[in-house]
Structures are given as C-alpha cells and as structure tokens.
Amino acid sequence: MDLRTKNKRLGEILREMDEVIVAFSAGIDSTFVLARALEELGDKVLAVTAASETFPERELNEAIELAQKVGARHEVIQIKEMENPNFVANNPDRCYHCKTGLYSSLTQLAKERQIPWILDGANMDDLGDYRPGRRAAKEYEIRSVLQEADLYKEELRQLAREMGLPNWDKPSFACLSSRIPYGNIITMEKVEQLDRGEEALRKMGFRQLRIRHHDTIARIEVPREEFALVLQMADQITEVLKGEGFAYVTLDLQGYRSGSMNETLLKVL
Numbered sequence: 709m710d711l712r713t714k715n716k717r718l719g720e721i722l723r724e725m726d727e728v729i730v731a732f733s734a735g736i737d738s739t740f741v742l743a744r745a746l747e748e749l750g751d752k753v754l755a756v757t758a759a760s761e762t763f764p765e766r767e768l769n770e771a772i773e774l775a776q777k778v779g780a781r782h783e784v785i786q787i788k789e790m791e792n793p794n795f796v797a798n799n800p801d802r803c804y805h806c807k808t809g810l811y812s813s814l815t816q817l818a819k820e821r822q823i824p825w826i827l828d829g830a831n832m833d834d835l836g837d838y839r840p841g842r843r844a845a846k847e848y849e850i851r852s853v854l855q856e857a858d859l860y861k862e863e864l865r866q867l868a869r870e871m872g873l874p875n876w877d878k879p880s881f882a883c884l885s886s887r888i889p890y891g892n893i894i895t896m897e898k899v900e901q902l903d904r905g906e907e908a909l910r911k912m913g914f915r916q917l918r919i920r921h922h923d924t925i926a927r928i929e930v931p932r933e934e935f936a937l938v939l940q941m942a943d944q945i946t947e948v949l950k951g952e953g954f955a956y957v958t959l960d961l962q963g964y965r966s967g968s969m970n971e972t973l974l975k976v977l
C-alpha cells in the first residue's frame with residue numbers, strides 16, 4: 709500500500725468511529741492521530757493527556773499548547789503510577805502496569821461521556837520492540853489506528869509534515885522510567901536526575917538522546933553522528949552529570965537506539 713492509500717484508509721477507519729478519545733502525550737504519534745481524527749470527526753474528538761509524577765511538566769505544557777494549536781478539546785487527568793508498587797518495582801512488565809492504570813482511567817471517562825472508542829498512537833514500528841503495554845491496550849480494547857492503517861513512524865512523520873504539524877520531527881521521548889534498568893526500582897530522585905540531565909544535554913544541542921541510569925554510572929546514548937559533539941562538550945557534560953550525582957559518565961559506542969534496556973531481556977529469552 710502506498711502512503712496516500714494508507715492515509716486514506718486511516719481516514720475511513722476514523723470516520724467509522726463516530727466519536728473518540730485520543731490518548732494524547734504530545735509525541736508525534738498521538739499528535740498525528742489527534743490531527744487526523746479532528747480532520748475526519750471535527751468536534752467529536754476529545755484529547756486527553758495523563759499527567760503523572762514521571763511525565764515532565766515541559767511535556768505537559770507542550771501537550772496543552774499543541775492541543776490548542778490543532779484546535780482540539782483537551783482535558784488533563786492525573787495518574788499516580790508511583791503509588792503502584794508494580795510500577796515502582798520496575799520488573800519487565802512495568803509498562804503493563806502503567807498502561808493498565810492509564811487505560812482504566814480513560815475507559816471510565818469514556819463511559820461517563822458515552823464515547824465509544826479510545827485511540828492511542830502506537831504505530832507499526834512499535835510492533836518490533838518489546839512492549840508489555842500492548843497487553844493492557846488489548847485488554848481495554850484501545851484502538852491503535854496507525855497500526856490498523858499500516859503506518860510506520862517515518863511515514864506518519866512525512867504526513868505530519870505535510871499537514872504542517874509543528875512537532876513532525878520531534879525526537880522520540882518515552883517515559884523516563886525507560887532509562888532505568890529492569891529490577892532497579894523507580895524513584896522520583898532518579899526520574900528527576902534524568903529529567904534535569906537530559907534537559908541540560910538538549911540545551912547543549914543534542915536532540916535525540918537518552919541518559920541510561922546504571923546507579924553510579926550515566927550511560928549516554930546519542931546518534932553516532934553526534935559523537936563528535938559529545939567529545940566537544942565532554943567537560944560540560946561530565947560536570948552536569950556529576951553534579952546530578954553520577955560518579956562516572958560514559959558514552960555508549962553503539963549510539964542511540966530505542967529499547968536498549970530490553971537487550972538484557974533478549975539474552976535471557
């Protein structure tokens with residue numbers, strides 16, 4: 709299927725739904741779903757963003773601004789994943805527990821408002837990674853319309869660009885817990901360390917990046933093309949991350965790759 713046909717198919721899928729809630733994080737995937745749903749269903753679309761302790765305020769503000777820009781009705785609900793011991797334990801099924809909390813809140817809201825469908829932004833690329841949250845999506849009958857229309861990340865970025873969405877090339881972010889190895893508990897201290905550390909690196913000019921939190925070691929992932937910039941900024945990066953409490957600051961020679969914390973799981977399987 710070519711891109712135009714896929715986008716047309718997405719439109720058909722959306723039109724059949726009548727009224728929807730879009731689980732909207734301000735990432736490009738859910739922004740694109742929201743914008744296309746608005747095109748097809750107009751005011752029958754409600755964007756809902758889940759604010760939580762581990763969702764940086766910067767991202768929440770971005771969601772509020774973006775929803776306004778695309779002209780969506782928008783509500784923010786509070787999720788308290790840090791109160792869920794199954795989330796804090798950070799076992800490999802962490803995302804399942806987080807998404808269960810999110811989807812049960814969204815399902816309750818949908819019931820109250822009599823809205824038949826909840827949409828998320830999962831795309832075709834997500835099928836290639838370990839995603840325990842998908843089980844929760846299935847259990848709550850969340851519709852992943854980008855997958856239904858066979859859309860991959862690069863494709864939806866292209867369509868988002870053509871639509872003039874301001875965040876069409878926004879780097880993938882994911883929840884900050886994705887930086888903490890499985891089995892190491894999630895604490896607000898670690899989440900805040902990572903948030904401040906990554907923000908400092910963004911200010912130095914890095915876009916797509918992760919700081920993986922291995923107790924006393926910070927393992928930086930950036931695309932290999934940006935290794936030169938890491939060396940150039942080595943002193944500043946070291947100072948910032950040591951200031952955040954890391955004893956050692958390292959660069960991962962494989963470079964940035966989403967899902968790198970799952971590599972240890974694959975060895976066990």
Ligand code: NMN
Pocket residue numbers: 803804807837838839840841842880881882883886887918965966967968969970
């Ligand atoms: O890009 P990074 O920081 O590696 O984060 C991606 C990881 O975050 C995934 O490999 C997965 O472990 C987790 N994640 C899970 C879901 C899900 O279960 N639905 C969604 C997004 C991210």
